[in-house]
Amino acid sequence: MPLILFIFIAYLPIKINHKNSTTTATTKLNFENQEDPSKIGSENKEKIANQEHPFLNLIQKTIFQALLWIVYQLKQYMHPKFMLAYYCFYVYISAEVLMATVSVLAWALLGLELEPHFNKPYMATSLQDFWGRRWNLMASNALRSSVYEPLKRWVSSRSHDIGAMLPRIVAVMGTFVASGLVHEIALYYFARMRPSWEMTGFFVLQGLVVIVEIVVKKFLLMKGFAWRMNIVVSRVLVVGFVMVSAMCLFFPPVLKFNAVVRLEREVGAMGEFLKCSLIMLISFVNGK
Template sequence: MAADEIKNVMVYWADGEINSFIKVWVSAYISLFYCYFVGKILAGGITRLACFLPVVCLFLLLPLQLHSMHLGGITAFFLAWLTNFKLLMFAFNTGPLANPSISLPRFLAVACLPIKLIPQNPRKNKTEEAGNGQMSIKNYAIKCLLMALIVKIYSFEDYIHPRIIMVIYGFHIYFALEIMLAIAAAMARGLLGAELEPQFNEPYVSTSLQDFWGRRWNLMVTRILRPTVYVPVLKWSTGIMGREWAPLPAVMSTFIVSGLIHELIFFYLGRVKPTWEITCFFLLHGLCLNAEIAVKKVVNGRWQLPRVVGTVLTVGFVMVTGFWLFFPQLLRCGGLERGLAELSAVGAFAKDVVRAVGLPVNSSV
């Protein structure tokens, strides 16, 4: 990474990105305080929705105050997407915020973070719990090491074929998302003392698109889109098409909404005019998933692909279409370079802190 690029990032952050990040999240928490008490006073319905709409609009504007890939991207994903959808559900007394006994700290955590609290099971075997915890720690430790290796590989980008770089970038996004969501979940677990549902379920072993999108990839988003888009469209289409084929327009509507939200997130990251490639990516996957559902209904379990073949086809299809339609828009806005510059800037800052306290620093790192 060029020294002047790192310097520019450091100067920008010093000029106010951290301060803007703090101000944005203070504004978000104040707004959520308001929503919490409005929810206590007003019953679910149009009146509560009207009171929430200014906050929803604010959460669409707040990410525009940030320009970094990491702070801006995280804020856009949490506030403009997850929190807004949860508030819209809460306006009609549904969703994870609708529990009448939820405390204010838990309300703020569930509203802002990609988590869903579930009751602790006092009967759970402690040995099993400890074993699962150790496996989880080992799993995330391996993924953190792989993420560090990927960042290091970027230093040799000029000597690697561009398509291989695209594959590596795909793994980069997956590991970054899983680590980021795991940190958020761990923070909520420590602060709130509750178990948390997993955000990913090893998507690289998916056996079909239905398995990938419905049961393995970014489950928090799936749990948000299902009650807000899929279920209402399913109920509407059932009266027109019948229960057997009603899922098809429901699935398509869900992917359309997901594509539009992703376009918004990419706009926050790059501040460039949308090319609609991201929407095309989700439209393509919605159509292919509908085709898969239709074939399964016709076959009705009489025949299915071997598990290994299904995994290779599914993961291969996701990666190929991602290279074609998903990643190019992110790369064109300089997302990779900016993200690496920010990581390098943080590393340089950490070295300065270490030097300040008198510890030796390996200059070759």
């Protein structure tokens, strides 16, 4: 494997789509043939050129983020509750833009197609669907293999007579608690503030409601009920519940240390740095 490819895979929270990534297949073949794996044949470059370009996705997300940033400039005229709801959208779009940028770099430099980090979370029909199959899929996969499955096996080996539901329930709650603690640690390193445990409370609440979903679905299945909630109603309820609980528990500790103001300051400093660097480069080229 080329060194740049190894660093890219090991350093970033990404997962390669091996079915569509032509570079991966070529690299593997060249490695097995003891050839230079950094060389990509012309036929491989043609395949890459014929695939759907990820720049379109990045442009769409960037435009939407720019529109949200324009709205933010009017925050003094907005109700505080509206701004809390606004942050829900902004966090999602910002994460999408970040990962779309990484995908473009992977495509342009290495010919790799990455698996998506988000799968239209606003289309989720249940909290299980939202957290397990749509929101931050890399984190979900990591937590599934490092917390959920080991904890479920551990409880199963010690609760043979209690029932099949208990290992799953304990594993679900343990996973959400672990996620909450990770967010508390991240916030501590960013803000150097004593944990308020509101973020952990947010994830514990999500875990409790997911457990209620599991139990209710199991009960209805045992009773032979085939009723399902209207898909539009379920989507509104799921997204609404996540947003309201985030507004009450997730964002208040983030806003306590002026995260948005600090972000503006960092973006401004980066802009000034790039501006000065460009001026120096132009002056150097012109010999001044």
